[in-house]
Amino acid sequence: xxxxxxxxxxxxxxxxxxxxxxxxxxxxxxxxxxxxxxxSAAWAVYFLSGGKPRQTAPTRLLWRLAVEGSGYPDWxxxxxxxxxxxxxxxxxxxxxxxVAGEEVSLDTWMRERLLPLPTLDEEERYAGLKRWVxxxxxxxxxxxxxxxxxxxxxxxxxxxxxxxxxxxxxxxxGCMAQRLIGYSQARRIPTATDFExxxxxxxxxxxxxxxxxxxxxxxxxxxWSRPVAEMLPAxxxxxxxxxxxxxxxxxxxxxxxxxxxxxxxxxxxxxxxAYPDLEPLARALPSGTAIDxxxxxxxxxxxDYEADSLDGLAIFASLQxxxxxxxxxxxxxxxxxxxxxxxxxxxxxxxxxxxxxxxxRRALLEAxxxxxxxxxxxxxxxxxxxxxxxxxxxxxxxxAEKREQARSLMREGFMLKAREGAYGIGRRKGGDRADVWxxxxxxxxxxxxxxIYAERGHGRRSxxxxxxxxxxxxxxxxxxxxxxxxxxxxxxxxxxxEIREMDSIVRRTTIETFGPVRSVNPTQVxxxxxEGIAPSKRHKSGVAVRFPRMLRWRRDKPIAEADTLDALKAxxxxxxxx
Amino acid sequence: xxxxxxxDRGLYCAAGDFHIDPWRPVPRAIITHGHSDHARFGxxxxxxHRDTAPILRKRLGDVxxxxxxxxxxxTRDGVEISLHPAGHVLGSAQxxxxxxxxxxxxxxxxKLESDGVSPAFEPVRCHVFITESTFGLPIYRWRPQADxxxxxxxxxxxxxxxxRASILFAYALGKAQRLIANLDPALGPIVCHxxxxxxxxxxxxxxIALPATHLATQIEHKREFASxxxxxxxxxxxxxxxxxxxxxxxxxxxxxxxVRGNRRRRGLDRGFALSDHADWxxxxxxxxxxxxxxxxxxxGYTDPLTRYLREKGLDARALHTAYGEDQGTEGAExxxxxxxxxxxx
Numbered sequence: 001x002x003x004x005x006x007x008x009x010x011x012x013x014x015x016x017x018x019x020x021x022x023x024x025x026x027x028x029x030x031x032x033x034x035x036x037x038x039x040s041a042a043w044a045v046y047f048l049s050g051g052k053p054r055q056t057a058p059t060r061l062l063w064r065l066a067v068e069g070s071g072y073p074d075w076x077x078x079x080x081x082x083x084x085x086x087x088x089x090x091x092x093x094x095x096x097x098x099v100a101g102e103e104v105s106l107d108t109w110m111r112e113r114l115l116p117l118p119t120l121d122e123e124e125r126y127a128g129l130k131r132w133v134x135x136x137x138x139x140x141x142x143x144x145x146x147x148x149x150x151x152x153x154x155x156x157x158x159x160x161x162x163x164x165x166x167x168x169x170x171x172x173x174g175c176m177a178q179r180l181i182g183y184s185q186a187r188r189i190p191t192a193t194d195f196e197x198x199x200x201x202x203x204x205x206x207x208x209x210x211x212x213x214x215x216x217x218x219x220x221x222x223x224w225s226r227p228v229a230e231m232l233p234a235x236x237x238x239x240x241x242x243x244x245x246x247x248x249x250x251x252x253x254x255x256x257x258x259x260x261x262x263x264x265x266x267x268x269x270x271x272x273x274a275y276p277d278l279e280p281l282a283r284a285l286p287s288g289t290a291i292d293x294x295x296x297x298x299x300x301x302x303x304d305y306e307a308d309s310l311d312g313l314a315i316f317a318s319l320q321x322x323x324x325x326x327x328x329x330x331x332x333x334x335x336x337x338x339x340x341x342x343x344x345x346x347x348x349x350x351x352x353x354x355x356x357x358x359x360x361r362r363a364l365l366e367a368x369x370x371x372x373x374x375x376x377x378x379x380x381x382x383x384x385x386x387x388x389x390x391x392x393x394x395x396x397x398x399x400a401e402k403r404e405q406a407r408s409l410m411r412e413g414f415m416l417k418a419r420e421g422a423y424g425i426g427r428r429k430g431g432d433r434a435d436v437w438x439x440x441x442x443x444x445x446x447x448x449x450x451x452i453y454a455e456r457g458h459g460r461r462s463x464x465x466x467x468x469x470x471x472x473x474x475x476x477x478x479x480x481x482x483x484x485x486x487x488x489x490x491x492x493x494x495x496x497x498e499i500r501e502m503d504s505i506v507r508r509t510t511i512e513t514f515g516p517v518r519s520v521n522p523t524q525v526x527x528x529x530x531e532g533i534a535p536s537k538r539h540k541s542g543v544a545v546r547f548p549r550m551l552r553w554r555r556d557k558p559i560a561e562a563d564t565l566d567a568l569k570a571x572x573x574x575x576x577x578x
Numbered sequence: 579x580x581x582x583x584x585x586d587r588g589l590y591c592a593a594g595d596f597h598i599d600p601w602r603p604v605p606r607a608i609i610t611h612g613h614s615d616h617a618r619f620g621x622x623x624x625x626x627h628r629d630t631a632p633i634l635r636k637r638l639g640d641v642x643x644x645x646x647x648x649x650x651x652x653t654r655d656g657v658e659i660s661l662h663p664a665g666h667v668l669g670s671a672q673x674x675x676x677x678x679x680x681x682x683x684x685x686x687x688x689k690l691e692s693d694g695v696s697p698a699f700e701p702v703r704c705h706v707f708i709t710e711s712t713f714g715l716p717i718y719r720w721r722p723q724a725d726x727x728x729x730x731x732x733x734x735x736x737x738x739x740x741x742r743a744s745i746l747f748a749y750a751l752g753k754a755q756r757l758i759a760n761l762d763p764a765l766g767p768i769v770c771h772x773x774x775x776x777x778x779x780x781x782x783x784x785x786i787a788l789p790a791t792h793l794a795t796q797i798e799h800k801r802e803f804a805s806x807x808x809x810x811x812x813x814x815x816x817x818x819x820x821x822x823x824x825x826x827x828x829x830x831x832x833x834x835x836x837v838r839g840n841r842r843r844r845g846l847d848r849g850f851a852l853s854d855h856a857d858w859x860x861x862x863x864x865x866x867x868x869x870x871x872x873x874x875x876x877x878g879y880t881d882p883l884t885r886y887l888r889e890k891g892l893d894a895r896a897l898h899t900a901y902g903e904d905q906g907t908e909g910a911e912x913x914x915x916x917x918x919x920x921x922x923x
Contacts, residue, residue: 072886075885093837
């Protein structure tokens with residue numbers, strides 16, 4: 001635990017990627033050299049790459065520890081939490097210093113102490129926690145509480161973990177990414193053997209790992225947000241690119257190896273079970289195939305349709321209703337059927353195609369989907385697959401014009417893929433590199449909205465009022481009675497200086513405080529942007545928006561001129577939703 | 579009637595007709611210490627400890643100052659006034675005010691741990707204690723300062739080994755000198771920003787021994803910066819002044835660094851929780867040591883501290899002052915922000 005806590009502190013305090021990388025490399029190298037540390041190192045990899053065990057002690061119990069352990073009243077602990085904005089950190093600062101006991105390894109902590117906690121009754125759990133905390137050196141307490149609350153984000157990406165491990169082991173990043181896939185799945189209990197597998201020599205049979213049904217690391221796109229005029233000089237002309245729509249669905253890989261099929265989402269979770277609708281498609285796929293694409297809800301038209309027809313594509317809100325469902329009823333499959341929009345092929349007849357140029361892969365994919373369609377037709381069957389249609393135009397300006405239709409088509413914009421590009425790993429920060437994938441998204445929808453509530457943030461925003469609730473007017477200006485109706489919460493988009501200013505405005509204009517929330521006198525208007533809008537029965541406003549964030553502080557606007565509910569409903573209608 | 583009350587100009591003693599740390603111009607101002615939110619421009623006569631006078635002159639120019647020693651009693655209209663060490667910075671004082679057997683003490687800013695460069699805090703028995711509450715939450719519990727200095731030295735060693743300069747941001751008055759006096763001088767040269775060096779001179783003139791310090795312009799070879807610690811006010815962060823030091827790691831020494839979010843918001847490499855204000859146990863201990871039955875709580879986490887004291891059976895009330903806006907960020911950045919104001923040449 002000592003070594004892991006030290007690594008945690010280093011990663012937490014380092015501001016440069018280089019320093020974080022160096023800290024991880026040193027940690028993994030030390031662990032690699034000492035088999036006694038493998039089991040703990042396996043956990044470290046699990047946490048750093050985003051693994052989250054089930055919370056072993058409920059927040060209720062931690063709160064009790066804060067109150068009883070510190071001897072301070074509940075309300076004062078509440079004030080402390082508000083100032084820190086992080087329960088684990090607040091506990092580590094609030095509880096009295098213990099008398100450090102013997103070193104307990106991370107593996108022992110997890111396997112013998114924390115993971116069995118849920119099997120104990122409340123009093124036993126509390127007694128255990130209290131005793132352990134008393135024996136922890138003070139500089140290990142933060143990491144310890146983080147193990148329980150599961151919020152171990154320390155600003156390292158999965159890719160950085162891959163790089164550090166790859167360097168320590170001396171294998172290439174692709175190989176390490178492959179080894180790490182599925183590693184940090186929820187509820188998984190990593191072992192010394194897992195770490196040994198990560199640091200082992202590359203076997204010629206490593207390729208066999210593919211047979212185990214693991215997906216390829218996803219290739220991610222970068223955002224193109226520069227003006228259209230800069231596209232020609234930076235990217236060349238449109239014919240150098242394969243241009244497709246960007247969909248608002250779930251990025252996924254569909255794999256067929258042997259008789260088994262698997263669907264992996266970009267979060268690298270295995271989600272096959274949640275989408276049995278894809279079973280007929282998977283059955284039809286030849287063995288040794290991996291296709292990359294987007295999972296969407298799509299209600300197929302009655303008659304015949306082409307492989308690249310997206311008729312019946314539904315908004316993301318429909319897909320959301322299928323997320324997280326463990327049991328999929330026939331009714332759900334009928335009302336919210338999913339389809340796979342394929343846009344890349346990574347493996348065909350068991351051969352890794354990722355080094356092939358984009359246009360070659362595209363041609364292979366088209367041939368595959370066409371074949372599937374023809375075969376299905378002869379069987380009188382309809383398969384839940386489409387091929388992502390390409391879009392072409394001679395100039396970027398013409399494309400920009402076409403892009404405007406994206407929203408009414410329930411799409412986000414375009415994807416630009418270099419014709420000659422290979423399929424890479426993760427997100428490349430490569431400037432204008434030839435094999436980059438660009439996402440060229442439509443500007444978000446926006447309305448001018450008024451801040452009516454504020455809450456303090458978390459992490460680097462702790463203690464500062466950074467999370468706001470936004471409202472629009474129930475009726476237009478001049479209406480006899482109108483009120484502000486809340487419709488969205490947002491916390492991103494402001495600079496640190498703007499945050500400080502808003503924080504001070506919130507404090508000055510507070511009307512009432514309810515726990516962590518303050519209601520404020522409505523004085524500030526922001527242009528609030530969002531990616532999508534859907535009807536909602538849960539919200540008083542009747543709408544729910546997706547990815548809301550502040551685009552601009554409209555200091556020039558008096559609150560009376562903020563937008564109305566009708567403006568939101570017009571956006572809803574414009575998106576093709578009735 | 580209360581011996582001291584808060585008015586729109588500052589804490590005011592009507593019986594003796596004087597203000598304490600007024601935030602607007604008054605005829606007669608008793609000043610607890612030289613920080614800019616306590617010693618403001620425009621009053622006719624300033625009364626302060628002898629060691630605070632040069633700081634006031636430097637800040638406010640040629641103003642009328644009457645100086646006193648700790649413990650020396652002034653009498654105005656029957657009101658006894660005396661200053662007692664507050665342990666905050668050089669010359670800092672608590673103000674004791676007594677009339678007809680009733681004693682009030684206004685703390686100004688204070689800390690209990692003796693820092694070696696300012697006279698140590700002395701508890702003063704009183705009936706009513708006006709206390710600050712900058713760090714009035716139990717999460718603020720300082721480690722012994724020796725541990726913090728050791729942590730800073732360890733960071734310096736890491737930087738020296740990596741061949742980069744150590745830039746340490748600290749409030750120019752008080753915190754900077756406390757650091758300079760306590761860091762390991764054997765590690766490398768101590769380089770000070772002009773704003774810090776100017777205050778160093780005042781400390782030395784007051785007889786406080788500080789190790790040798792240098793201005794950046796006095797360092798001949800740029801490579802010497804790689805083993806140096808550079809002490810600068812927080813306002814120097816992200817300024818072109820830093821360019822001359824080449825590769826560096828930066829850190830801030832402030833009580834606010836106790837909470838990770840504050841450090842991360844500033845984008846600094848390191849934060850060391852070192853404050854010239856009392857931590858929570860310090861505030862509670864200081865209030866208790868006065869034997870006061872009434873406590874008036876000013877700037878900082880005013881509400882939580884007041885409520886806590888009331889629940890403990892003390893007659894505590896919040897007292898509005900202009901020394902800090904509100905708890906949290908406003909107050910939270912106060913310590914560093916006032917340092918920022920002061921750092922401008």
